[in-house]
Amino acid sequence: MDQEYDNLIELYQEIILPSSISSVLYWDMETNKLPKMGVNYRSRQLGYLTKQQQKIWTSDKLRETLRKVENTNLNDFQKRNFNLIKRAYEVKNNLSENLLSEITKQSALTNEKWKVAKKSNDIGVVVDDFEKLFNLQKKYATEISKIREIKDPFSALIDYRDEGLNGVNVSKYFNEIKPFLIKTVKKKKDNYDNRFNNIKKLDLNKEEQKRITHLISDLFEYRYSGKASRGNIDEVEHPLTITCGPDDVRITVKFGNVFNVISSTNHELGHAIHKLNKNEKWNNLPVNNFGSPTQAEMISRYTENKIGKSFAFNDWMLSNFKNRFSSKFDEITSSEYNDFINLISPSTSRMNADEVSYGLHIIIRFEIERLLFNEKIMIKEVSQIWNEKYEKYLGVQVGNDGEGVLQDLHWFNTYWGYFHGYFMGDLIGSQIHYTMENELQDWESDLRTGDLSKLLKWQSKKIYSLGASYPILDHLVRLTGENLNVKYHKKYLENKLKL
Amino acid sequence: MDQEYDNLIELYQEIILPSSISSVLYWDMETNKLPKMGVNYRSRQLGYLTKQQQKIWTSDKLRETLRKVENTNLNDFQKRNFNLIKRAYEVKNNLSENLLSEITKQSALTNEKWKVAKKSNDIGVVVDDFEKLFNLQKKYATEISKIREIKDPFSALIDYRDEGLNGVNVSKYFNEIKPFLIKTVKKKKDNYDNRFNNIKKLDLNKEEQKRITHLISDLFEYRYSGKASRGNIDEVEHPLTITCGPDDVRITVKFGNVFNVISSTNHELGHAIHKLNKNEKWNNLPVNNFGSPTQAEMISRYTENKIGKSFAFNDWMLSNFKNRFSSKFDEITSSEYNDFINLISPSTSRMNADEVSYGLHIIIRFEIERLLFNEKIMIKEVSQIWNEKYEKYLGVQVGNDGEGVLQDLHWFNTYWGYFHGYFMGDLIGSQIHYTMENELQDWESDLRTGDLSKLLKWQSKKIYSLGASYPILDHLVRLTGENLNVKYHKKYLENKLKL
Structure with a gap:
């Protein structure tokens, strides 16, 4: 009897449909179709769609349906689908609403400050907001670690996004290959300027x-x-x-x-x-x-x-x-x-990196994230540590924060535990x-x-x-x-x- | 105490927001950003948004709020806003759901047939579906006439869309000016081909x-x-x-x-x-x-x-x-x-018409609509009557249905009571x-x-x-x-x- 499972899948459409609509709205923004003055109303439209999804995630109906489905006989494929929903459901239902809205607000602020900081190549402009945002992200990771019963918040954050990965196994793989990458960059580094x-x-x-x-x-x-x-x-x-x-x-x-x-x-x-x-x-x-x-x-x-x-x-x-x-x-x-x-031409830029340097760019970011989440370093030290690691791993001098820690928006926009x-x-x-x-x-x-x-x-x-x-x-x-x-x-x- | 009025206005946002989002989706379609194969899912996205609105229109919460607001003291401006919502509410709540979904389905069918008919310049291709759609529109107008207590369905349809207008006053104005337009077209008609x-x-x-x-x-x-x-x-x-x-x-x-x-x-x-x-x-x-x-x-x-x-x-x-x-x-x-x-250069085309001919184009359509709704003529006669009126009012021979009754999509897509x-x-x-x-x-x-x-x-x-x-x-x-x-x-x- 799959009626309950079917109900669950039907309910799930009410989550993915608004999400696909948001994508059209984002596409419209990213490709500059949206008039500049239309941004405010656009954020209301996006907020409306998120609210519709959140309503389903936190509804009695979903809770009840999940409970009923859990007690029926599911085949492996159905079980996988059930588990994917359940996993998200647990986090979406148990995170404090207040935290989410604080993150949204602080992320918007930090985002704006990042733009100014990047223009002036100075992390000083954004560092206070950066710290506030990171602290909120840490709270977020800590809440997830409690909900999902994974001890280390950084690992919990990674695992929630990227099932089966965590701070420990990612570190292991990264550490295994790091020396090879560093050696190879040193060995092959050459810019062949005239040849090409x-x-x-x-x-x-x-x-x-x-x-x-x-x-x-x-x-x-x-x-x-x-x-x-x-x-x-x-x-x-x-x-x-x-x-x-x-x-x-x-x-x-x-x-x-x-x-x-x-x-x-x-x-x-x-x-x-x-x-x-x-x-x-x-x-x-x-x-x-x-x-x-x-x-x-x-x-x-x-x-x-x-x-x-x-x-x-x-x-x-x-x-x-x-x-x-x-x-x-x-x-x-x-x-x-x-x-x-x-x-092979190591530089400060991740986006344009060759295949060998690229790994080191990511390893640097991952290592800094892990240090931060484990409270081994503070946000205000990130810029300096960033530059030291670039020197050490890639043999590259970072000229300023704009080409260094400020080069990507990710961290200034809640993308922590993603770079790996x-x-x-x-x-x-x-x-x-x-x-x-x-x-x-x-x-x-x-x-x-x-x-x-x-x-x-x-x-x-x-x-x-x-x-x-x-x-x-x-x-x-x-x-x-x-x-x-x-x-x-x-x-x-x-x-x-x-x- | 305006709390109830404020609640009403807040509830109203849940109706206009999804509608503005639908507009972005339509814009995306009209300007050919939507990949051709994406049409099916797009119609699900649009259906989702319509459903969200319909949920509010038919909700107990809106009914209750309207009832409460009706019993408070409103100033004239608030009263106007209240009345505009109430007016739509009454129709949206009392129309039979079945009819609306039948109209949507028949409209899509008629729409597709219209494209084929237009290509072959022959109303015969679409006439059966055209008749079905018109009959559904007539039912729709009849239901509105009951809900809004306006006797004549055609007038009720116009008034619902276009407050204060109806079959009678529109006819009156159109009849007053029609002879002048016919006379002027005859008098000034010239194509000055070489001069320009x-x-x-x-x-x-x-x-x-x-x-x-x-x-x-x-x-x-x-x-x-x-x-x-x-x-x-x-x-x-x-x-x-x-x-x-x-x-x-x-x-x-x-x-x-x-x-x-x-x-x-x-x-x-x-x-x-x-x-x-x-x-x-x-x-x-x-x-x-x-x-x-x-x-x-x-x-x-x-x-x-x-x-x-x-x-x-x-x-x-x-x-x-x-x-x-x-x-x-x-x-x-x-x-x-x-x-x-x-x-002044009368032709079969409304879109490219001069300012004098234009009025006659609209009058012809309005007269045909009124005859149809009042059962003086049948759908299968429309093409012939169209052509006779073009000859009589504009002195123009309609070569085929493609440049005649099939020139606009409006009627084949539920736009009745709109041309006026x-x-x-x-x-x-x-x-x-x-x-x-x-x-x-x-x-x-x-x-x-x-x-x-x-x-x-x-x-x-x-x-x-x-x-x-x-x-x-x-x-x-x-x-x-x-x-x-x-x-x-x-x-x-x-x-x-x-x-």
Whole structure:
């Protein structure tokens, strides 16, 4: 008798529908459709939708339905969906409302101050608000740790977002690979300035950059226009993917430097093909809507790097440049172009980091987060520690806070316990990549001819279509036959960089 | 003690907020941001928002609050707001739910069939569904006539939408002016084909047409970009204005023939400046959200024609053409250009009609609606009667149903009892225009220099800022000191056309 389970799933629609509507409103804001003076009313609209969801989360009806479902016989799949809802329900119901509204307010304040601080390259401007926001986040993590009965608040925060991960296992993996990354950065660091002058000169106008974006979208079978379209490409200040519905996943691009456009388009397309290739029968279910940051970023970084910076992709891209654009490329060989794309060139910027430096960027942030949550350091020390770690791990001098601790909005906007996902994603992705290469040996030759269909099918079957059926580390075991092992990421980098 | 009244107004926000969110979703669809495959989920999102509103309309809480407020002492302004809610409440609560969902379904079907019918220029394709939809609309009007205790269903339908208007008074005004319109069309009808060849040649590309749209938007003080923006201009198939919030009113344009662009931009800007110049203190109140079709179309047609086809506007526009674009305009005099814009040239198309023919287009539709609702004719006769009336009133042969009865979607999409508003708006607008010209004698010289500020201020004070404080015909009396009299429209046309 599944009536109660069906009731639960029906009730769940009242949570995901307003959320998909909020996404349309966010997309409208991010892509600058919203008139500037419309911001106030927009925040009321968003507040209304959040309130509708919160009403369901805290309703007697949901509580009752969960209780009834818990006492029925569920199969494993139903149980997984039930558990995903239950997990969120417990936190949403037991957090003090006051804390949430304080966080929202303080986050808005800190956000605004961050903008000023970033302009003046000085964390001093925002440090008091930053501290207030962090203290609220710590309270939030502490409440979650009580609700979920996980002792360490930082671990509780990570686990709530990213099932199965915590401060301890993430540290373990990061510590295992850190020395290798530091060594490799030191060894390979070189800027080859003159060698790549011809490539660097490539200067496409916006229309041409759009054509590049379309070309890559076609490669990844992302339909952004026409009768069968399930996506849309628009311009923004900070690229991101917005899911407005199961058949409406929109990516955004910031046009400018064409190599950044290629890499961020690949990243966002990774998110988009993930969302669009889920098992469509599950669209209304938690398995298709709950997901971990690590899973999401694993897929986008996989697409950006393992595929989008592979020799084969670079080959394909270069041949397209040669065909379409400029005679400047006539002399460039594919190995030169590949070397340029995969240059190890540590800098203060995470977004533009090479694949080796990238891990260290994330490790620095994760280490600082852990120190803060465990009260080993104070907010006012963060800037100094940040700079010291950059010097130590990457050999890079941070010129000012703007290019240092202020470079991303995340921390100033409640994204704590999130950064680890980008690099845990890299580690997991490398292990998956190894399995994939064993099973699909001709993926690179296919890609050189602009055909990714087999690879996409493989990933859809093995990853995308399973949604949140398993916590990410368990999913990895099912896929590769063994627990996460950082040796695969080492091996991947060694092969790529001919170490 | 206003607590109960405040409660009512607060409850009312739960009705207008989701409606403003739906507007964003519609804007997203109309401007083709929504991927084609996303349509199904979009209809679920819209359904969700409608359901949230309907929940409030039919809630015990609203019923109770209305009852309590009715028994308190309200001032006139509060009473007006109360009455506007009450009026809608009575209909929303008493209509049979079944009927509404049948109408929605049949409307979607008829809509689709209309597209096919229009392509094949044959009403036969849609006639059965058209009849079903009309019968449902008639039931709807009949239910409203019972709820609102207005005998004639057609009148009840009009009055519910357009407070104070009904089949009888609209007929009266239309019949008073019809002979004059027929006579004038006959007298002035001429196509001057050769005389205007130079002007007709003007062929601006899309970017240039956009600049024209911006130029006109600036004239009307419509801010579509930048820090103080409260609007946005985008492209669509069928121009319309969409209100996504009190500081977020977006207009849309279909680029193509530059003279159509000018005229439809003026029309949509009329809607936009109306919405944006309401009394902002009343933004959360019914007086600013309920409005009659006649008031809305009065203002947009006023802007399109009384201002946007005035000699002064044409002068200003022509001088801008001469400055900005083509040497082709060197020889054109302002009186020639004005004659071209105001050419009397009856045709089958309402959208592109001149100011005299326009009234007859609306009268034909209104007469057919009234005949149908009063069961004097049948749906299957509509096409033939349409064509006969076009021959009789406008001297125009309708080539096929596509350019005849199928030209607009309105009737095939439940817009019955709506068309009258466009021409009632013209009649009312002419009377207002006379008063305005008495009070602001230099509006035309101001406009010639591109300054409409005094006129806009006058209209804001006298019309926009009053919202729905009064039914449109009462508002007219307050503004002009007398009841609606069609002599003003006659006079306006006589002056303009030098009859």
